[in-house]
Amino acid sequence: MEKIVTIACPCLFGLESVLSFEVKKLGGENVVVTDGKVTFDGPLEMVAKANIWLRTAERVCLVLGSFPARSFTELFDQTAQLPWEEYIGREDAFPVKGWSLNSQLHSVPDCQRIIKRAVVRRFEKVYGQTFFAETGCVYQIQFSIHKDQAVLMLDTSGAPLHKRGYRANSNEAPIKETLAAGMADLARVHSDSIVYDPLCGSGTLVIEAALKALNIAPGIRRRFAAQQWKVFSDGTFERVRREAVSMVRKDAPFRGYASDIDPQSVKLTIENAAKAGVASRIRVDEKDVAHFAPRDSQERAIVLTNPPYGERLLEIRQAEEIYRMMGENIGTCDNLNCYIISPHEEFEKLYGKTANKRRKLYNGMIKCQLFMYY
Incomplete structure (x- = not known):
């Protein structure tokens, strides 16, 4: 049975309903709309489809876990329980960035350090080593903490999705x-x-x-961070891209x-x-x-x-x-x-x-x- 994952796509405020419609058209299930974000479920292939096809999403993130975090202990323990090794290998890099709003854990640098330490602790147990060179593929860990609810994700897009690749040059006041x-x-x-x-x-x-x-799929001409990941080494992105090319209405x-x-x-x-x-x-x-x-x-x-x-x-x-x-x-x-x-x-x-x-x-x-x- 194909693995089902949860995907979160942030968007510009006011475009949530447009993005939600796009996601449903793409086949996303259990679609949840919140301010500036649409979350949904789908097979792993949906990560490639979302990156290549979604016109109004800012990026595509793979959700690994969501939990209440009112203390650093809670944040550390819950983060260390997530299955990071399903994606990140022992050689890979895993930088951490994110934001916190209306939460008890308001210091972003402290949250970054705690999450990083928790992932390392997890890898020490799973990989049986204490030093991680992080010389391999980059897996950007993203976190958000809103009203004490933490969400931990992997950013699959890399550069934001509004960077289609056709606008290297623009005038002073471009519209996204x-x-x-x-x-x-x-x-x-x-x-x-x-x-x-x-x-x-x-x-x-x-x-x-x-x-x-x-x-014409907006991401048809550009590359994404997750294309380098081991879980997508079977050519998923290439297959979805070929399908997109065949669907252009010339x-x-x-x-x-x-x-x-x-x-x-x-x-x-x-x-x-x-x-x-x-x-x-x-x-x-x-x-x-x-x-x-x-x-x-x-x-x-x-x-x-x-x-x-x-x-x-x-x-x-x-x-x-x-x-x-x-x-x-x-x-x-x-x-x-x-x-x-x-x-x-x-x-x-x-x-x-x-x-x-x-x-x-x-x-x-x-x-x-x-x-x-x-």
Whole structure:
């Protein structure tokens, strides 16, 4: 019988329901949604599937144990009872990092030391040695302690999952790929959608929309920490990747139109779309948002955009002028469904139209609203 494991995937606040739907579609069982995290069960192969396929997860962690920890003794004893040797070999490295919130054990460095010592104690018994060189494969131990409940995990992703590999270069205020993917999902981008981004920056929104429409797995081109692990030496990741390649919808009629007033942004978008493998589906132009118009006024389309908002007074005033401009030309097109993300409290007033729906999302640490106009 195939081994069933528990997997935890953190995500940006506001994207929990989107990620939960993705997990269920992938075949995850016993799905539990909490703030900023989705936990679920599945066979070991699910680790590879989650890393390669999930668009809105920040990383994929293998849960080894969860228990109350109100004292260092409790933390040590419970950690030492977990079966770390099922994954980590006697030569392997096992650094520890994590966080603690609203808990009696609030010192993160102390928790790191206790967990490290407990794993070493476990290995001393299992491997019958007292020195561990840690020269082999890296198994990053992650812990979280929230309201005195500790969760111990192994990070299978390595670099965060928003690092798809296509955006080595970006402009000053890029939107995270995982947030862009969440917005594309909320905008109901399908294989036959037409998507516009008239303030494209480095192209992330229109690229993520294209990846979704063409069913290109976001992790198809990158590597993950767990690929080096002994439990995955049977080629699981390679097999899941081959399956993902075979599931690309090359015949999808999706079209994307990106534009920006900044020539450097246009250049970046073209480069990034090529790296993501969707350059043939996206047309990129140098154009002011004031001159935006859909290519066919009868065609239903989606506007997906992240207008600038600025931090200094002059930038904020310029951003506000852009919002007014957007309302005057984008807001008057009846055939467009618009999804605009902004942290500006007065966005709707400046845009000149109340959104049909709003949704709270976080772009990094910045609280935003996704304003949806149907």
